[in-house]
Amino acid sequence: MKKKQTIEHTQLLVLSLLAGEDMYGYQMIVELARRSDHTFEMKEGTLYPVLHGLEKDGLVEAYQQEAPTGRMRKYYHLTRKGGAALKSEAEAWESYAGAVNAVLRSSLNLA
Amino acid sequence: MDRADYTARVLAQLRHVTGEEQAAIRAEIDGHMEDHICALLDLGYDLALAEERTLAAMGDPAEVGRELNKQYPLGWLVLGRLAAWALALLCAAAMLNVHGVCYWVSDNLQGRFCPTHGDRRWEEHGNLETDLRISVGDDILRIYGTGTEDGTAYVYWCQYDESPFGKPGYQETLKGITLLDSRGKKVLCIGSGGPWMEAKCVLQRRDPWLVFRLDREGERTEVRMPLKWEEMP
DSSP: OOSOOOSOHHHHHHHHHHHHSOEEHHHHHHHHHHHTTTSOOOOGGGHHHHHHHHHHTTSEEEEEEEOTTSOEEEEEEEOHHHHHHHHHHHHHHHHHHHHHHHHHHHHHHHO | OOHHHHHHHHHTTOOSOOHHHHHHHHHHHHHHHHHHHHHHHHTTOOHHHHHHHHHHHHOOHHHHHHHHHHTSOHHHHHHHHHHHHHHHHHHHHHHHHHHHHHHHHHHHHHHHHOTTTTOHHHHHHEEEEEEEEEEETTEEEEEEEEEEETTEEEEEEEEEESSTTSOOOHHHHHTTEEEEOTTSOBOOEEEEESSEEEEEEEOSSOOSEEEEEEEETTEEEEEEEEOOOOOOO
């Protein structure tokens, strides 16, 4: 593995979602479930500690935008630093997943 | 448990957030639940069931609150408040400094070009304009007039910085000033003012002049200041 994974998988998924477009919390939950074919169905409240941590680290930034109902929604936007982190962590993840797959394949061949 | 209870339980776990942060978190979590409920209502759920499903999907509020609390450590709160205080102090200091600079610019320009302008003390007792200047480091001490009245002489001077933006160091200069009568005898004076001084000197006779002596850094400078007395009847 080229590099040790330094951020949690949930954070990586959130950064990945925001790479396409700015999103608000509930939209991220729905999108994550849809893209993972409902494999990732996290407890929705736990998304916010992740988002606030990413914001504190400067990987995402938030802004308010009015929803169709007139209520203000908090949108999250991937920063340049967040984009760089996503790229780096995605590469590390690919490497990690490749290594796990290689081990699994060798084990299956032995069986 | 309803939406409000859920949010309150989350917020109860937050120890180090400001009121503003707490309000933002409340609005965000409540907004999330509203979005989820609206989505379920669109699917045909009734309101009570939609709310129940939403609360179940949110997870344990205490756990969510504890995790959120980790994102707001005490150090950040203290640092934020210290930074706010430091900023406020810096702004206050900057404003005071700007005020001070404006004050000095005005004094420096007036001392250089029109020292008697608007000087009520001069208007009351002064009767002879002078233009005697002594260099005091970067400053100029300018004796701009004298006055006389019933055996009393008045001397008017100011100190300005040669740079319009400089602060004149008049307080140091004051310590080295002595006034002498025309026989070289030290005169008892009462002075008042800051960079703009009026000295009131009680004389034993109608001296035709006074001597302004300045001792500074081992050097002595003396200038003679003429006095104009009214004719005796």
